[in-house]
Amino acid sequence: MKIIRGIKRVQAAVRDLRKQGETIGIVPTMGALHAGHLSLIKQARRENDRVIVSIFVNPTQFGPNEDFKKYPRSLRADSLLCKNAGVDIIFHPGVGQVYAKSYKTHVIVEKLSDVLCGEFRPGHFSGVATIVNKLFNIIQPDVAYFGQKDAQQAIIIQQMTRDLNMPVRIRLMPIVREPDGLALSSRNAYLNAEQRADAKVLFEALEKAKTMIKQGTVNSEKIISAMRRIIQKKRSARIQYIEIVDLDELRPVRLIKDKVLVALAVWIGNTRLIDNIIVKAPKH
């Protein structure tokens, strides 16, 4: 496994692989890898001749009061995990190389970027779309792997890829969870013991929504209220949003008839966690 920092060097490496006719899968990450990332890497390993993992904590997707500086960085552990998982190349560029001083370009996916997390993190999804666009251009992968944990991100990237005719196939992989249901996240490392215990409430609320939908509740407001009640029981929890939206436009669904995304963001102490499920209403 190679760890490559330079853009030109990774491009040269990719060019060599291409010449040999090899297919390339990319797993774009910010590092601090966990079993969620690993599931993406494993899938990439199964479906491509070569697997590239990018590790880049992208400053442009963090707001001024967000956790860019303290975001966990663990290249040594990440490398070991990648190596054991059969990754061929880790691409780990420096910030100054990714964003030159004269940098001016932004990719914006309208509508999808201003709702859910986007409402509370202005500029976040433009930062995400732009860095992923750059990574796709640098690596020119056949397939790119994203986790459903960041469902909005994945939907935005799918939209961007389709809209800009990027020759990359996007694969969305299921959320990997702890035994108590907490979705794996690099930010779980911020939680203390009490908060960690409280954090399972996100999944409990989502399970409640799923049960209600499957049992025939169609009124989103009713479901969201029930979810609120569950989360509010936890001392350290503060809800940022709970929403039920359609999967194409991420617009709120009032009466659930088809497949919906139930998504939430909850502060547990000073840590903002997100989670979601996709549920299909039963046929009537």
Next chain:
Amino acid sequence: MKIIRGIKRVQAAVRDLRKQGETIGIVPTMGALHAGHLSLIKQARRENDRVIVSIFVNPTQFGPNEDFKKYPRSLRADSLLCKNAGVDIIFHPGVGQVYAKSYKTHVIVEKLSDVLCGEFRPGHFSGVATIVNKLFNIIQPDVAYFGQKDAQQAIIIQQMTRDLNMPVRIRLMPIVREPDGLALSSRNAYLNAEQRADAKVLFEALEKAKTMIKQGTVNSEKIISAMRRIIQKKRSARIQYIEIVDLDELRPVRLIKDKVLVALAVWIGNTRLIDNIIVKAPKH
């Protein structure tokens, strides 16, 4: 020469060329081809195994009160010109195929897009950057050819390509002019005889600027005033802007020390014409 309308079909054609190891040059156009376009095609012909000309009147780069509907379309004449110039493929997609109903993505090159023409055509350069981004992704050319006539456009595309790590080399080719100096433009077809005669004043004003700079005038305001006086003599002419800017950031230059772009937009009757020169100040 093939004329291909479908995105998937042109992608398949390009894939075949790539497999044979052939290099591809693209000349993105809105059709209504003239000798200016032809100079780009000829250069592409010299430097690549295959030449693709795209012909697409891109609605998103026209403002609501602009000439999208009446913009000249002449596929038959364009095809003949391309065939004679040795073009391999004309890519001529339909609007509905380029922009699906669910389309949401925009590429924005900050700062460079809001000045000069951008000040008077809000959204124009985002439209341009986005369609060129799409064309680059669809065709994946080695080199793309643009005319200096649309200098701001070319500078924006250069910036986008660099910022987004697109693997395309941008070539900027000189303006082709009529014998009296009028820059070739598809929009010259809108001019009546009197307007056509007046239109040469754009070049006369630029020549004046060049002479003044070469003779040591460094004060931009002085040069712009002299240019104004020349243009204002023509009955049908109405100045939209005259500016002298640097080539990297397109910021106004007050005292000319190095290379500058002298750019102007002038209404001749109901036709908006643009022109420019790049001039280097003499060493002191």
